[in-house]
Amino acid sequence: MNGVAARFARRPLAVVSLGYLLLVVAVTLFAGRIAPYPPDRQDLGAALTGPSRAHLLGAGELGRDVLSRMIYGGRATLLAVLVTMVVFTLAGVPAGILAGYRGGRFDRFVLTSADLMFAIPVMIVLLVVLAIFPNNEVAAMAVSGLLGAPGLARVVRSATLGVREELYVRAAVASGLRDTVILRRHVLPRVTGTILVQVSMFGAGAVLLETGLGFLGLGTTAASWGNLVGEASRNLGTLPWLLIPSGVLIITVILAINLVGDGLRDALAERQNGVTTGTRRPARTPPAASTPDDTPPAPDALLEVRDLTVTLPIDGVPTEVIGGVSFDLRPGEALGIVGESGCGKTVTASALLGLLPPGAAITRGGVRFRDTDLTRASAAQARRIRGGAIGWISQDPIAGLDPSFTAGAQVAEAVRLHTGCGRREARRKALDLLERVRLTDPPRVYRSYPHQLSGGMAQRVGIAAALAGDPALLIADEPTTALDVTVQAEILDLLRELRRAGTAIVLITHDWGVLADLCDTAVVMYAGQVVERAPVAAMVAAPVHPYTGALLRSDPHHAVRGEPLPVLAGAVPAPADRPTGCHFQNRCPRVTDGCRDRPIAIRPLPEGDRTARCARIGAI
Amino acid sequence: MTGDVLLRVRDLEVCYRRPGRRSGPVTAVHGVDLTVHRGETVGVVGESGSGKSSIGAAVLGLIRPHAGLVEFDGRDITHCSRAERRELARRMQVVFQDPYGSMNPARTVGDTVTEALRYNLGLNRHEIRERLDRALDDVGLPPETAGRYPAQFSGGQRQRLAIARALVMEPEFIVCDEPTSALDLSVQAQVLNLLAGLQQSRGLSYLFISHDLAVVRHLSDRIVVLRAGRVVEHGPAETVAVEPSHPYTRALIAAAPVPDPEQQRLRRSARRQALSKESHP
């Protein structure tokens, strides 16, 4: 828990709030020594007067000192709040943890009673209790804690359920670890944050409730914060000042409770995520920018990506995530971008559409589609092209559809947007498109919501919507990664069919097989750069860049049983850690000092139609 | 190289109750039989919904089978208690798919890796440290790794740690549930080699669950192909992967594209023919 205390201490607002609460509690506890007067001492001459030397915060009815009554009043109020929080926690937490961890009948019982409790107006029940036990505030507050407990149990239950599904808990169960050990080591620390927030929120609510009851005159008869507000309300016309001291006290205490709860939760969450705030990376200088690429464009290109360089803020420093990316695509051609995660494939694909994440900037180069520079097009121009001449197919077929609309409505929306036709016409065309992507029962799919579709069906719907504007180019970002291999084959067949009909395709993938199935040209990316570009067959037969070769060899399709797979040691460096010179230098078997000095330019190869970014091409 | 039967699953049936639906329970596994011999790797291949992970969970005691039998080294462990699991954990361990979920982010990796040693075996500090260092060494990580938190490791390193967590118990048998599916190609190769090497050096047996036939084929002695909760084919790895007898296995193999355009074109047309033959018999 030391870590939590230290992290909590780094939050000034929470620390000040905690200090304030402790101060209030201490003053209340030592009321007898601190308060200037006993709570009921009358000073009739000073009745209903504002602040004075004798009465620092003024005097109320019968001339009782406001400050003293506030100090003594804390006893009744804070005791009632404490009772509420204790009952709430003791009843809610064990029930919630048990329900979430064990499930079954007890779980259903907790859920049902939480449902029931949400239907009970708490305030009225408290009034019933107070009608029967007049002015027994502690009983009323305990009941309120009890009424709130099922709500807490429900929240704790779902947090527990989440932890129980974690793989490290499953592994612990499989190891036969005792439930008590698992609860103590894995479950409790994870749900403590949730509990603290709930309990502090409920405690803040209890202050409101207690003072409300006091204000109505239904709570305790002794001095309490609520009674002070009640007194103020009776004398609103004479001395509105009375509202201020009690109001400020109540509001600040509630604020402080909430802020302490939030601070604790954040401190716990930080520890939970293993984030170390104390050891921030020292301010970095941005790594050296890549060298411009000036390969001449192909004259008949449909899409021309030239020297595309994008930065994203990482730790607040704009960092180059892709640098000097260039390639061309002719009409009807299919080009695959392949590489591991962290190589910049998805950023490249997003940049082609001008849909970079917030904070990203294109610092060099651009993307030309036909006669439009997509990186400099106006918003309206870009919108016409997106979904019109360029279609996009997403990685996650089901989440890529809006869950609130039927599949058909979403395809029809795209149709109307890009053809400007009427509703009826759009519906007809949408059905045609669903037919065109080889869905077996288009009218049924049209009516279905995304959650009713399988991944493969959803991806076909996504492709249908991408075809709405009759695109000349489709950009598909890992379109089959989330699908089963048999479904993947069908989607690839569909894409190949579209290609035959003349649509050009840019495919982002990590799978050499998918690339070989669909594409003519392969572009290999490593750590933000294109390292090799070649016709697929030529590249697979004779990779030039050492990374291309290593990546191809680690594909298990090439594996020989009983022999280890050829291994490329290490991992792709993060954008902030890319070395000067060749990005692959630290994993390359053929590295020389020359590779480390300065950025390596991409160069055309003698066999034509191929380029590679390696200083040692001649030497290999 | 393979010896007597270590794990036997007989007529296993697993049902799930779908939450919030009034429809009856869904059967995920229908009467599956499989055996793992000592020193052997058995691969279980199937697509989503095939029930492959349910089999692993039933073997590990994470779910209660509806019917059937799970035997480990001749002992019925289908419904064994937590205390018996604790005993069993010295011999049977698990490596899960997601390297990001398999370590508690709030505890040092050394703490998580040695958890079962401390709470189940009650070893002393010295013995724990010894086993920890050996396991870390076996998975290719330096001993000082133990004091760091999971967030400081890459996916591949975390998967090594998950393997170390299994190794510290010095088991004979490990259930690998999609251990490389979340990894990049080059890292996957590293982890596969590691698993193969450990099998050699420690004489382990694996139940290797994956959706990727190429991966399973590389590591397994025998392969079981699942579809919709039933075994459609099983046999020696090479036979199943090269001359499959069941049409579903053939479809599965034909559907997985190979990284060579020419070869892939041939496979594609072969798949087309097979499909049209099936629809017009």
Place this chain on the structure above:
Amino acid sequence: MIRIVLRRLAVAIPVLLLVSLITFVLADLVPGDAARSILGANATDAQVTALTEQLGLNRPLPVRYGSWLAAALHGDLGTSIFTGEPVSRAMLDRFPATVSLIAGAVLLAGLLGAGLGIASALRGGWLGRAVDVIALLGMAVPGFWFALVLVTLFAVRLPLFPATGYTPFTDSPVGWFESLVLPVLTLGIPAAAPVAKQTRDGVLTELGRPYVHVLRARGVPERLVILKHVLRNAAAPVVTVLGIVVVVLLGGTVLAESVFVVPGLGGLAVSATAAHDIPTIQAIAVLFTVIVMVVNLLIEMVYAMVNPKVRT
């Protein structure tokens, strides 16, 4: 939809029985003798016995509960010990004021909360921080205190609105509106805080979902992405929060009606509590439970309309 109504009813009946039974049993535990407390300390024993007989207080609890239930089903909720008036009549008289108040407050909370939430999600910056501060204050400022401040400012200092009282709509629509302004502000502004927070979080979550990226990539104008898609998906949890807000507001009316002397159910509940008028408070508890359940049913129906996963 019908299934939702039936399921809600299946929950509603046991809850109503439970609430009425609990209040009944609690009332039975009441210290002292109900008949004596009605007649006062000077009554003779014979008078007390006669009244006890008349009220049926000497019969066993299950019998009394049964007859109360039977009468309640016919709309007879008993007679106020305090005023001698039928409870159902008193509640009917006071129903319109409370409903006006709650309807106004929910409307204000919904509009203000959704507006602030959407604006802060799309604009961020100072608006986002403002919503945070408002949400924090909304939890921290006691409603009754806020009410008193409003009265001091807008009724005592600047006499814009009546400080207290209630004008029925049928008497004077303008007067009705003016008499509601301060109580509705009192209840509605703090209630807007959770709505704003949920709206903002919901919109931000939706904006991060893959389908938003796909819609943009399809060239859907940003206005349409927000209005048609994002807001619709963010709406479902906001509806749930509104349901909770209504339940909290029901409790809030107790305080607000006391401050503004609005002749509503909340005020009745307070005076009944102060007078230990058990039949009245019992009936109000049951009525409030019914109101909450009707609201929950409506919320669930709206939720089902917004969310196809529940509907299909």
